[in-house]
Amino acid sequence: MAKISINLATGSFQQEEIIVGIDLGTTNSLVAFINPDKNPQVINDTGKGLLVPSVVHFNAQGDALVGNDAKEFLITDPANTIFSVKRLLGRSYKDVAAHQDTFSYKIIDDESDSLVKIKAGDKFYTPIELSAEILKELKARAEHALKTPVNRAVITVPAYFNDSQRQATRDAGKLAGLDVLRIVNEPTAASLAYGLGLDPAQQKTIAVYDLGGGTFDVSVLSIQNGIFEVLSTNGNTFLGGDDFDRAIVYYWIESNKLDKEAVTKDSGLMQSLRLKAEEAKKALSTQSLYNEKLRFDGFEEVKPGEIWCTLDKQTFENLIAGKVAETIASCKLALSDAKLTTAEIDEVVLVGGSTRSPYVKQQVAAFFQREPHDQINPDEVVALGAAIQADILAGNRSDILLLDVTPLSLGIETMGGLMDVIIPRNAKVPTKAGRQYTTSLDGQVNMKISVYQGERDLVRENRKLAEFDLKGIPPMPAGLPKVDINFILNADGILTVQAIELRSGVKQEIDITPSYGLTDDTVEKMLIDSITHAKSDVDQRMLIEARSEGEQLVYTAQRFLDKHASYLSTDEIKNTKIHIENLQQALEKAEKDEILKKADELNEFTRPFAERVMDVAVSAAMKGKSIDN
Structure with a gap:
């Protein structure tokens, strides 16, 4: 195997290859690079234009068609044509249930907090898989246009994306065969495209107004010594x-x-x-x-x-006046949160195709009392900025200081032996990140927390750093305890892991030195393995997740029958047991789509009488209450 050197400061391959910048958008996506003249340039390939519609169509055989060609099926086959998948990244069904009617395809409601799945034909897809299809198309177009392999990328996300959504974006890149060097905030990328923040001596406060096809957000940024800090963000993920x-x-x-x-x-x-x-x-x-x-x-x-x-x-x-007024109201809130006035904003940057409307520009200029930057194509500005960030990471801009970053991801083991990343590799150091977990069994009083370092989806392929127990969780029904797990990585590379059960205040923490004992060769091998095995790792992860959800559903359905049999008819009990048995058989076969199909059938069958039982319980509770005069 050819030797590939790795820069431990960035955790990235040091090969003579192009690093691209990708804007993975709700409506359209695009990819850019730094051309030989050292200028950012959007890649136009295959004669279909610069923009790749963020649309994925699945035919009867389950083959994916992406972009312009897929868009045609929005009319002829809407049930199997997925759009606006970015809205679903890192979200559960409960997060998007209120907006189900805006999608023409089926989003699976498994009555849990697990991440959403989309049904197309007889198959089930996660937003990560669907986003990966879009990224594969961008990768293929870039490789065809540049006549060279493209394996590394910077991908942008909205400033308000949480850790789960950022990790989902990373996972999508990995599944598409990309080594994602950095997840960059879209407003930061847009500012870089206008040259803001490239001069280390520059100090500015910037408002980035981003009105795309499906989403709106406004971000207030402070730039100091080349470092971008998000002071506030506001917006509406269902306005555009x-x-x-x-x-x-x-x-x-x-x-x-x-x-x-x-x-x-x-x-x-x-x-x-x-x-x-x-x-x-x-x-x-x-x-x-x-x-x-x-x-x-x-x-x-x-x-x-x-x-x-x-x-x-x-x-x-x-x-459109009412909708534009809503965006201006968001701008007011963002300024209020940042404790700033319009007079303290030095620059305003417009992003998103919808800012082309003269009326939108007029309203933004009137509110901020200054003409906004709109010289660069608003559809392209984020991708161009991502390409500049990629060039910085490649070490081609000596005037810009890169902060130290962590070379490998840090995370914990979750159900089924999966690695759940808390701090992704290439995160700036020092940093802090956290996520919330819960129990999987009724009355569970202890939680084992195993900390790992590495890029593989299964913890057994990663390096175990430490393990400890959070003890003394009050006994509660499964899913009720809320356990915050926080990772704090300081400038010296010392990792502190904290686990806190929020309802009781029970707390435990441990200090770890994650980089100890890792040679350059070890880090290199771990990174290469993660890319080589990306597809099989993701397949395994999704099977394990489907099994975990299926097993949890069997457990929940059986408990429901035990507790509420008196409210159900003989046929309802009999058919529920048949559906449970079908799901158990699917679990034994260990086929992801079959498990999800049987789980969906069980949910759909039980939903009407589960709601009926809930109504009876609420009614009984209301009758038991007295109202004092």
């Missing part, structure tokens, strides 16, 4: 250009005197109208009137005919 499109669609439905309920029921017709609305919105950035017809052959609820799609600039601005 899609809302502008929706407002136009409803306007056209009304102005054409169409049956709103009938049209909205028809996903194919709605997608056709939405795409036309998107076209109108873009046109009105440079013209004052849009006037087109939409002809259709007839759908499920609507007879064949045509819809006049007419819209003038003033009406469009009236339609």
